[in-house]
Amino acid sequence: MKQMDRLFVCVFVTLTAGVGLEVTGQPITLLNWDELGVDSFNGSCGDQHASEPLYFRYLVPSHRNTDVLYVGAMNTLYKLNKTSLVCMEHKQINADAQVQRRCAIQGKHLNPDCQNHIRVIMEKDEGKLFVCGTGAFSPTTYTLNETSFDEAEASGRGLGMCPYDPWDNATSILIDNGNPGNATVPYFGTFTDFIKNSPIFYRPSYAVDGVTYSEKSTDMEDTKWLNSKNNLPQFVGSFDEGNEVFTFFRETALEYTENNQKKNYARVAKVCKNDLGGGYMSKKKWLSFQKARLNCSLPGRDPFYFDEIYDIYKSGDLYFGVFYKHGGDLNASAICVYTKAEIEVSFRGKFKYKDSRGVWITLQNDPSPRLDNCTAHDTNPEIFGSQVLAYQLMDKNVPSKYETPIYYKRGVQFNKITVGPEIHGSRNIYVATDKGEVYDIFMKTFDDKKPMVVVNSIYKPFEKTTPIWDMKLEGDTLYMGTDHAVTRLSLDGVCENFSKDKGDGCICNTRCLWCDTKRKCIPTSAKNVTCGLKLDSRNVTDPERVIEILSEKDVVTSPLSALAGSYTRLLVETRRFRVSKVIWSKAMDTSSDSNRVKRSSSSVTLQDCDKFITSDTGDLIIRNVTLSESGIYEARSSDDNRLLSRCNLTVSSSDVKEDLVEVWKQAFNDWSSAFNKWQGCAEGYLDSCPKKRP
Structure with a gap:
């Protein structure tokens, strides 16, 4: 019996402490769809009723009309009421039938690939909407009246403005200040060809007061600018930064040359708004394009990098990004925070370039002139264009603000992120997953140390598992887009x-x-x-x-019985808020003082297999229980000494050997059940089935 006792406890502890990367424990609250006040729109609008997925993957809250939410779907543009999600207007915009046939002949599926997926919606001046759709792998633009959705201008080619492939990420932003001629101009990041060989970050040509400003773009033929390998780059967001425009994306890194392997990196790039261009072809190339790697990693001698960025959100001067780590043995997501100041430090640093031997090295002497401050672009650029066009990659990576992710978790794919306003140093971060969940993560910042981060809640706003492809926060409401519906969740309603x-x-x-x-x-x-x-x-x-x-009188003393010679587990109420370790103590028989029970942290190893063991959830495991273990046990949070749990353990003796046998049979069954559950999770991590991600 002694040998079996040791075998069981050691294996149990290894599974409990070794599986998973979650750093903040269990959520305080887990709310399912039937507990939440949610509204949904599934495409029913007038005479249109959806029976198949409509791919509601692009949500745009109106800036001109506070009651309007625009939704880009397959073959349809919707205008919904933000409060009720009632359809106010819709326009069906199908791809040309001949173009659809050509798309199918080229190897794509007629449905849904060769349809018109709306991926750009911009509010232009004079009550007009600029819209761009994939057009059956033939991007097409439309200019509509924002009230009636009637066409205000003829449709045109959307080359470089929205993706060919509806499953690609793309970025677009309309900027109304700082551009040459003080014009309102859009910027785009996407692919410009069917086979994804020509990625681009692009500003179209435009005219102001009779002056024409030519288009500006990255060099589509030079992979040092944007590397078109492995269906990358994939753009995730762009932002107006005063004199500059920042854009974030992931791409296959040319500078990574270890063991002839490919590796994807997260990037941030910038261009100057007043860039007049350089190089050949009528000065159409950006002179100011620079890019740097975003470092989102767990520090150590061999840092663990989360290399692929999937979304970015700006709050003040902070950027909150969601990253993913692919790996057969470890799939994990993380949230890293960056400051504008650190990004600028990287852009002002030294360049990295590829020499004649094909080796990437640091450029010791800066190109002259440097174009970082965006002041050299209002003069004739021809004299230095050839110099600057050779250098884009920065030598210094951009570090995360807290030198490590603020949150990371194994076995989950974070797709989208949005961040609530900061109030007294506190904010809530909302992250959507490919399983249809929304993580509500609370972050409390301090002046002199790293923030406190807790998974407040996990919302499950859908009855069935479905990926969330887009998410927007407007006031007290989250709007989520899935392949089947647009859903709104009132955050005040969860209180x-x-x-x-x-x-x-x-x-x-x-x-x-x-x-x-x-x-x-x-x-x-x-x-x-x-x-x-x-x-x-x-x-x-x-x-x-x-x-x-939250007084201790709310903690009820739970009775618990155990049989001498067996093991028992004393539970902590996982919903009770805590950040630090759980400390267990046992009340003494002779006084009201407490005698601390021997315990271990959540990183317990096999050498810790002793009398008392604390699991990663804070539960206390007592092995080979004796009569002397009877009594009152209390669990407290080590940061504020708050009472989390109280158990009254009663241990009974047994002279019947068969009783102990039955106890250990049950213990083995419990272990088997836990192991099967863990194994199922592990298989999920190893699942390499391809999924279409935007």
Whole structure:
């Protein structure tokens, strides 16, 4: 019996502590679709009723009309009411039938590949919409009246403005200041050909007051600018940065040459708005294009890099990016934060270039003149164009703000990210996954140390598993686009669900506050509510006030029975908010003082297989229980000493050998069940079935 006892506990601990990369433990709250107040739109609009997927993969909240949400879908543009998701207007825009046939002949599926997927929607001046669709692998532009959706101008070619392939990422941004001639001009990043051999970051030509400004672009024939290998680059976002435009993407790195292997890198690039261009072909090439690698990694002697960026969100001067690490043995996602200042440091640094031997080295002497500050572009660029066109890649990587991801997790694909406003150093970050979940991550920042990050909630707004391809945050509402529907989730509406958690999730949500008079969680926007004492995200780091509201009387003493010679597990309520380790103690028989139980951290190893073991979720495992282990056990959070759990353990003796045999049979069955569950998760990580990701 002794040998079996040791075998079981050691294997159990290894599985518990060794699996997964999640750094912030279990979510405080897990809310399913039937617990959430959600509304959905599935394409029913007038006489149109959807029976097949319509691929609602592009959402654009209107800046001119606060009640309007534009939705780009397959063959249709929608205008929805933001509050109700009622269809206000729609326009069906099919691809030309002959173009569709040609697309199918070239090896694509007629449905859904050879359809017209709307991937660009911009609000132009004078009440017009600029729209671009994939057009059955023949990108096409449309100019529509934003009220009636009637065509205001004839359709045209959308080369370089939206992708050929509807499953590609693309970026577009309309910038109304700083451009030559002070014009409002769009910028685009996408592929310009059917076989994805010519990627481009591009500003079309335009005319102002009789002056024509030629188009500007990266060099489509030079892979040092944008490397067109492995269906890359894939653009994920662009931003107006004063005199510059930043764009983020992932591509196969030319400079990575180890063991003749290919590796994808996350990049940020910039161009100057007033760039007059250089090189051949009428000065159409950007002179100011520079790109740098984004470093999102777990530090160490051999850093663990999350190399592929899938989305980016700007909040103030901070960029929040979601990254993915592909690997047969480890698929994982991470969130890294970058500052504009650090990005600029990289762009002002030294260049890296490929010498005549094919080796990438650092350029010691800067090209003259340097074009970083965007002031040299309002003069004739011909005298230095040939010099600058040789250098694009920066030598210095852009480090993440906190030198490590603020959150990372194994076995999940993060697709989209959006970030709520910062309130008293706190904010909530929302991340959508390919499984149809939304992670609500609470981040509290401090002046002198790294932020505190907790998975507040995981929302499951859909009855069935479905990838979320686009997500926008507007006020107190999340809008999500899937292949089958557009869904809205009121974030204020989730506050009442946190009342179940005695305030834990409530104080980790900037939109909610805990009302001690009502003993419930309410939205911060609630009117005419009287509370004797309010607790919100400002007080997260004030242990005395937290304990005052979330008093220990809420912790019920749980009875637990065990048989001498067996093992037992004392559980921690996982919904209770905590960041640090759990400390277990056992009340002494002779006094009210506590005697700390021997314990170990969540990184327990086989050498830690002793009497008491703390699992990664904070549960206490006692092996080979004896009569002396009877008593009251308490679990507390080490950061604020808050009571998390209390158990009254009663150990009974047994003189019947068969009883112990049955106990260990049950223990083995429990272990087998846990192992099968773990194995199923592992198979999910190893799943290499191709998925279409935007």
